[in-house]
Amino acid sequence: MRGLLTGLTVAALLTAACGTGAGREGTAARPAGTPRTAATAACAPGIENALRAWAGAGFSGSIAILRDGAIECRAAYGMADVAEGRPNTSGTVFSIGSVTKAVTAAAILRLADEGRLSLDDRVGTLLPRLRGPVAKATIRQLLVHTSGLNGTHGGDDEPLSRDQALKAIGRLKLAFRPGAGYVYSNAGYTLLALVVEQLTGGYRDYLSSTVLRLPGGRLAGGFWDGRPAAPGPRAVGYLEDGRTGHQGGFAGPYWGVEGNGGLAMTVPDLASWTYALFTGQVISPASAQVVARPGRPLGGGRAETPGWVSYDRSLYGERFLSTAGGGGEVGHNAVVAWVPGQRRVVAIASNTPKVSAEDLLRAVGPALLAGRPLPRPSAAASARDLTDMVGTYQLAKGGRFTVTAAAGRLTVSATGADAVDALAPPRAGGGTDGSGGTGRTDAALRAHEQRVLALLNGATQEGRRERASLEKAFGALSGLALAGTITEGSDIRTYVSLTTGKGPILGWYAVNDEGGVKAAQVPAEPPALTLLPAGDGLFRPDDPTGAGPRIDVAFAGGRMTITGARGTLTAERTG
Known part of the structure; x- marks a missing residue:
């Protein structure tokens, strides 16, 4: 069953001035380990060096920053297609997901x-x-x-x-x-x-003939599936489970995603279109003010506007609007922000999950706004022999961890609710998480689990439809059990073990406060966490942005010990 991931707006801002170059692309020395790209930056050297460090930590994608309609900073990193050896450039096309709204x-x-x-x-x-x-x-x-x-x-x-x-x-x-x-x-x-x-007479025709036209008449992108297609070479999306994402070619009709998530474009075109929108060149100046003016209050200094979320000065001292999209089976993430006081646009897109576009914006935005040097990703410790840690480890309550090793890293996958909860505990305190949202308390995760159970037990109209869809795909649904809950970006995901006519199947669901499905994937791989050596025999998550769980993992005497928000748990090696 295809995941139905929705793009969510982010409370992030990237606004400080990048270089004042003309937006050309050239070549520059690159740090060891940073993927080479044919589209290097036209950015100020300090910002370029920091962005290269984030590329070395896993960011793969494209960045464009405009002020008064002119390019301030343009860069691309990583690979658009690993198999073909094709790098990302500023001309690479990305699906923009819910930015379509x-x-x-x-x-x-x-x-x-x-x-x-x-x-x-x-x-x-x-x-x-x-x-x-x-x-x-x-x-x-x-x-x-x-x-x-x-x-x-x-x-x-x-x-x-x-x-x-x-x-x-x-x-x-x-x-x-x-x-x-x-x-x-x-x-x-x-x-x-x-x-x-x-x-x-035609949604697609109207967009391509009017709304997507930039000043001068050039078309800003097009559709990921069907016509008119966004012109240019496409980035391959790389999903969390290692698969490559959907590359287009779905024959339609497209009204499952039409209007809410079907567009694609290059990042410079996304930035240029956003500037044209807010300066009254796509819609009238009066309508541009309707978009820019805070509408439905959402709390935390945020308000919904048509297609965007507005953020007041309480977050970073500067009002801005932002929208983002991604996820699903394409494997891309896109985010764009408009800073009206500076007439500046920031647009980023990514095609790998390690450091997504939203992750990058979250990590470096506050420092850029304050004019401080950009933070760098955490550095990996020296590689060591990890073969002794590889194996299966069992918790007392039945959950288990499967540990594998590659390239100086450990990957730990969790099976069972107790194992998942140990590997991905909620953020303590439930306070602001740095992106304008709130941390996820244990109570919030448990409430989410109950909504997922209600959905899959058919307590709602949508739940009955979901059960029918599952049974059509996998046979009679005779049992379900919670298999752990994690936070992933702005979402909570609850994993469930389904007993079906085709055997046991693992899946996950993200639902809103009213029990409606925001995202789902069935079947799904168990949640996994990549760990790096951190010295003194400890391992910590490979998490350059610091947005994930804060845990320490140690291996000794045939045991795996995890210390985090829930205290310390020990799993015994069984294989």
Whole structure:
């Protein structure tokens, strides 16, 4: 079953000035271990050196920073295609995932500029064939995720026609009456794309003929699947489990992802389009102000706006807007930020999970904003012989760890709830995590588990659909058990062991507070953590950004000892 990952906005900012070069690309000396790329930077030397260090730590992708529409910093690192030996460049195309919502919102606002709709129109008025309670929601409510829509209407690569999508969305129950709450909704943005389709005769045609046109007429990107395709060489996405991501070629129809996540472009084009949007060159200046003005309050200095999240000065002393997307089966991550006080855009995309675009922005943004030297990733300790640690280790309550070694690193995979909880404990305190969100307390993880159990036990409409989908794929579902819960970026993931007609299967689910599925992957590999030697016989997570779990792992006398937020646990070697 294909994972249905959604892109989530990040509270991160990258705003300090990079070099004032003309945006050319050349060659420069590179530190040992840093992947060579044909597209080196036009950035200030201090920033370039720091970015190269992050590339050496695992960032693979492209970066562009604009001010007043001109390139300040442009760089690319790592490999677009390892098998072919093809490097990332500033011309490499990435899927931008849920950043697509910003483009769909712009299409709606442009139609409002043209007098073809009002933001206070009910969506059922514009789409007469739409049935169900969402028909009473307004366009404005759909734009800021207050329509009440909860749950999914189709998979990313599920062939879904326009009429099928309209019917599926109409069948979704609302989490609350329109306007009475907030829940992030992919289905809501597909509904907005259906409005564009209805009023213009073609969502894709309208985007490519108007909304994606940069000043001067050049097209900024296109679609990852289908036509018009984003022109240029594509980055291969590399997934957490080692597989390569979906490279396009899905034959459609595309209404499972249309409007909420189907676009692709180069990073410089994403930065240029964002600048054109907020300076009134894609939509009217008045509509650009609608996007920029804080809308639905989200707490923590954040507010939803059409296609974006606005952050006030309380985080870093500078107001900005940001949106991000990625995950799923493509394996890309993209993030873009607009800093109105500086007329600056920062855009980053990545194609590997080690240091994603959002990870990088989170790690270096505060220092750049303050004008301080950029932080460098943590350095790996000297390599050592790790073969003695390889094996299987059993916990007293039944969970187990499987330890493998390669390239001076250990990879530990966890099976069983007690093993997963030991390897990925919640962040203590539940406070701000540095990205504007909140740390995940143990109570939050346990509450998430109960929502996942309710979903898979068929307690909701979406849960009954999910069970039917699982049984269609794997046979009768006769049992399920919790298999551990972790945090992954902005999401909580609960692993479940499913007893099916085809045998036991492991999967994971991420759900929102109302129990709607945000992301899922069934079947899935057990969660795993890569460890580096840290001296004194200890191993710690290979986590250059410091955003992951803080644990120490030691091996001695046939035992594996893990010390973290939950105290100390010992597992006995069994093989």
